[in-house]
Amino acid sequence: MAQPVRFGLNVDPTSGGLSVAVRIARIADTKGLEYVGVQDHPYNSGFVDTLTHITWLAARTSRVHIFPNVANLALRPPAMLAKQAASIDLLSGGRFELGLGAGGFRDAIVGMGGPLRTPGQARRALSEAVDIIRASWSGEPFFYAGTHYRAPSIQPGPRPPHEIGVWLGVIAPRSVGLVGAKADGWSVSAPYVPPARLPELNDIITETAHRAGRDPDQIIRLYNVTGLIAPADRSAFHGPVERWVDTLTKLYTDYQMNTFVYWPTGDEERQSQLFAEEVVPAVRDALTTVTADITIDEARPRSEAARPRSEAVSGGTG
Numbered sequence: 163m164a165q166p167v168r169f170g171l172n173v174d175p176t177s178g179g180l181s182v183a184v185r186i187a188r189i190a191d192t193k194g195l196e197y198v199g200v201q202d203h204p205y206n207s208g209f210v211d212t213l214t215h216i217t218w219l220a221a222r223t224s225r226v227h228i229f230p231n232v233a234n235l236a237l238r239p240p241a242m243l244a245k246q247a248a249s250i251d252l253l254s255g256g257r258f259e260l261g262l263g264a265g266g267f268r269d270a271i272v273g274m275g276g277p278l279r280t281p282g283q284a285r286r287a288l289s290e291a292v293d294i295i296r297a298s299w300s301g302e303p304f305f306y307a308g309t310h311y312r313a314p315s316i317q318p319g320p321r322p323p324h325e326i327g328v329w330l331g332v333i334a335p336r337s338v339g340l341v342g343a344k345a346d347g348w349s350v351s352a353p354y355v356p357p358a359r360l361p362e363l364n365d366i367i368t369e370t371a372h373r374a375g376r377d378p379d380q381i382i383r384l385y386n387v388t389g390l391i392a393p394a395d396r397s398a399f400h401g402p403v404e405r406w407v408d409t410l411t412k413l414y415t416d417y418q419m420n421t422f423v424y425w426p427t428g429d430e431e432r433q434s435q436l437f438a439e440e441v442v443p444a445v446r447d448a449l450t451t452v453t454a455d456i457t458i459d460e461a462r463p464r465s466e467a468a469r470p471r472s473e474a475v476s477g478g479t480g
C-alpha cells in the first residue's frame with residue numbers, strides 16, 4: 163500500500179533568524195504538518211549547529227517531527243551521530259528523524275578537517291554509516307570494521323523511543339540504490355533533481371528494495387520543493403494555490419513522491435503560512451478524491467477502468 167501524503171516546512175539555522183525559525187516550526191506544529199527540515203552545512207559561518215538547533219526547536223513544539231535535511235556525514239562520525247539522534251529523539255518524545263548525506267561540498271568539508279573522498283568512497287562510507295547507526299540504536303554492544311569506519315568496541319545508548327527513520331539525501335544512481343537496499347527514505351530537492359528525473363531514480367529505489375527483500379511502498383520519498391505561492395503562474399513551482407495543488411497532486415500520483423517540504427524563495431514566514439493553510443489542505447482533499455476514483459476503477463472490469471494518465475508536471479505555465 164502506498165504511503166499517505168505528508169508535508170513539511172523548511173527552517174534555516176541562521177544565527178540571525180532564530181525567532182523566525184521558531185515561528186515557522188510552530189506553523190508546521192499547529193497546522194497539522196508532519197515535518198520540519200533543517201539544512202546542515204557546518205562550514206557555513208552564518209549557521210548555528212543543526213542538531214543543537216533541532217533540539218532547541220523540539221523544545222518549542224509539541225507534535226511535529228524534525229529532521230536534518232540532511233546531516234553532513236563527513237563531519238559527523240556515525241557512532242556519535244547515532245547517539246545524538248537517539249538523544250534528541252528521547253528529549254523530544256520520539257519526534258526526530260535522521261536525514262543523512264555523504265557531504266557534497268568537498269573543499270569546505272576538508273577545510274573543517276573532514277576527509278577528502280571520491281564520490282565512490284563517499285557512497286561506501288554512507289553505506290557503512292547506515293549499518294553503524296542502526297546497530298547503535300539496537301542498544302547492544304558491538305564492533306565494526308569497515309573500509310572507512312572502524313570501531314572496536316561500541317557501547318551504544320540510549321535507545322531511541324521510536325523507530326527513527328534514516329532518509330538518504332543522494333542523487334547519483336548508484337547512491338540512490340542504497341535507499342532501496344537499506345534506508346527508510348529518500349530526500350532530494352527539485353532544483354537538483356527535476357521532476358523529469360524522478361521516474362528513473364524511483365525505479366532504482368523500487369528495484370533495489372525488491373532485490374533486498376524489502377517493501378518499496380514503505381519508503382518515504384521526500385521532495386524539497388522550492389518556489390513561491392504567488393498570483394502569477396510562471397512555473398510548476400511558482401504560481402497560485404491552484405497551480406501548487408495541481409503540481410503536488412501529480413508529483414504524488416504520477417511521480418511516486420509522497421512527502422513534500424516547502425522551501426519558499428522569499429517572505430519565508432508568510433509563504434509557510436500560505437502553504438500550511440491553503441495548499442496542504444487542498445492537496446489532501448484532491449488526493450482523497452483521486453484515491454476514491456482509483457478504488458472504484460480497480461473494482462471495475464479492466465476494460466471499463468482504463469483511464470488516461472495525468473498530464474506530466476511542466477515547468478511552464480499550465
